Amino acid sequence: MESKVDLSQMPEGAVPVLDHGYVLYVDAMGTDADIAAAARLSYGRGTKKVNKDEGLISYLYDHAHTSPFEMCEIKVQIRMPIFVMRQWVRHRMANLNEYSGRYSIIPELWYVPELDRLQKQSVTNRQGSSDDLVESPQYIQNEIDRVCRLAYGAYEAFIDEDVDLSRELARMVLPQNMYTEVVWKIDLNNMFKFLWLRDDEHSQWEIRQFAQAVAGMVKARFPLAYAAYEKQRDSVKLTQDELYAVVTGDLTGLRFSQSEKVRKLRAQIYEQSNNSLHDLCSYRKTNGQLEMFKASEVATVSVAP
Numbered sequence: 462m463e464s465k466v467d468l469s470q471m472p473e474g475a476v477p478v479l480d481h482g483y484v485l486y487v488d489a490m491g492t493d494a495d496i497a498a499a500a501r502l503s504y505g506r507g508t509k510k511v512n513k514d515e516g517l518i519s520y521l522y523d524h525a526h527t528s529p530f531e532m533c534e535i536k537v538q539i540r541m542p543i544f545v546m547r548q549w550v551r552h553r554m555a556n557l558n559e560y561s562g563r564y565s566i567i568p569e570l571w572y573v574p575e576l577d578r579l580q581k582q583s584v585t586n587r588q589g590s591s592d593d594l595v596e597s598p599q600y601i602q603n604e605i606d607r608v609c610r611l612a613y614g615a616y617e618a619f620i621d622e623d624v625d626l627s628r629e630l631a632r633m634v635l636p637q638n639m640y641t642e643v644v645w646k647i648d649l650n651n652m653f654k655f656l657w658l659r660d661d662e663h664s665q666w667e668i669r670q671f672a673q674a675v676a677g678m679v680k681a682r683f684p685l686a687y688a689a690y691e692k693q694r695d696s697v698k699l700t701q702d703e704l705y706a707v708v709t710g711d712l713t714g715l716r717f718s719q720s721e722k723v724r725k726l727r728a729q730i731y732e733q734s735n736n737s738l739h740d741l742c743s744y745r746k747t748n749g750q751l752e753m754f755k756a757s758e759v760a761t762v763s764v765a766p
C-alpha cells in the first residue's frame with residue numbers, strides 16, 4: 462500500500478485548534494492604510510477630509526461602506542473536521558481548495574471531543590448544546606474513538622491492494638469527524654461577515670474555535686479594521702419595543718429571545734455603571750460609555766467593553 466501522508470505534524474507557526482486541527486496564516490494583501498486610501502479615492506478632493514485612518518475606517522464600517530475593505534485579502538490554511546468544513550463552505554464569498562480524498566489517502570486523524578464538551582441537547586435551542594454533560598461522558602468519548610477506529614480500519618482494508626477499491630468510494634465509510642485540510646482566501650469585508658456569524662455564541666463551539674484563531678490573525682494584520690468591526694459586533698440593535706423595555710424594565714409583549722436580549726443588556730449596563738436607566742441620553746452625556754443613535758424604526762445602543 463502507498464505510504465500515508467504524515468499529517469500528524471502541524472506546519473510551523475500554525476495555531477493549534479481542537480485535538481488535531483490548526484489554522485496557519487499563509488499570506489495577506491493590503492493593510493489598514495489600503496482601506497483608507499480606497500475610501501479617500503471615492504470621497505475625492507472636494508469632500509471633507511478625515512485625516513486619521515482610524516477614524517475613517519471606523520466611520521466606513523459604522524456606515525456599511527464596505528467596498529474599501531474588499532481591497533484587502535487574507536489567506537489561511539486550516540485543518541478541521543469535515544462537519545466543521547461543511548459549515549465553513551456555506552460562506553460563498555471566499556475561495557478555497559481542499560485536500561482530495563479521491564486522489565490521496567485520507568489521514569488517520571479524527572476529532573474526539575474533550576469530556577467537558579460532551580454536553581446534552583439544548584432544550585431552548587434546537588441547534589445547540591446545553592450546559593449539562595451527558596450521564597457518562599467517558600463512555601461516549603471511548604465510543605466515538607472506537608467507531609472511528611473501526612471505520613478507518615474498513616477504509617484501510619478497502620484501499621489495500623488486495624481489494625483495491627478506489628479511494629473515491631472507500632472514503633464513504635469514514636465519519637464526519639475526520640479531519641480535512643483547506644487553503645482559504647477571503648476579502649476583509651466578507652471575512653468580517655464570516656466572523657460575525659461564526660465567532661459568535663450561536664455558532665457551534667467547534668467552528669467557533671477555528672473562527673477565533675482566524676480572528677486573531679485578522680486582528681494582527683488589520684488592527685484598525687478589526688477594531689471597527691469589533692465595535693459594531695459588540696453593539697446591540699434594538700427595536701423600539703426593546704428599547705422601551707431596556708429603559709423601563711417592562712418586558713410585556715416581547716418574545717422570549719427579545720426578553721433575554723433586554724435582560725442581558727440591562728444587566729450589562731448595571732454592571733458597568735451605578736446609574737439608573739431612566740434616561741439613556743443623559744447617561745451618554747455624563748460618562749460616554751453608552752451611546753444611543755435613534756433611527757426611524759431601530760435604535761443602536763453600543764456598550765463599551
Ligand SMILES: Cc1cc2nc3c(=O)[nH]c(=O)nc-3n(C[C@H](O)[C@H](O)[C@H](O)COP(=O)(O)OP(=O)(O)OC[C@H]3O[C@@H](n4cnc5c(N)ncnc54)[C@H](O)[C@@H]3O)c2cc1C
Pocket residue numbers: 551552553554555588651654658659663664665
Ligand atoms: C448559527 C448558524 C446556523 C445555521 N444553520 C443552518 C442550517 O441549519 N442549514 C443551512 O443550510 N445553513 C445554515 N447556516 C448557514 C447560513 O444559512 C448561511 O448560508 C451561512 O452563514 C453563510 O452566510 P452568508 O450567505 O452571509 O455568507 P456568504 O455566502 O459568504 O455571503 C456573504 C455575503 O455575500 C452576499 N451574497 C452571497 N451570496 C449571495 C447571493 N446569492 N445573492 C445575494 N447576495 C449574496 C450576502 O450579502 C452575504 O451576506 C447557519 C449559519 C449559522 C451562523
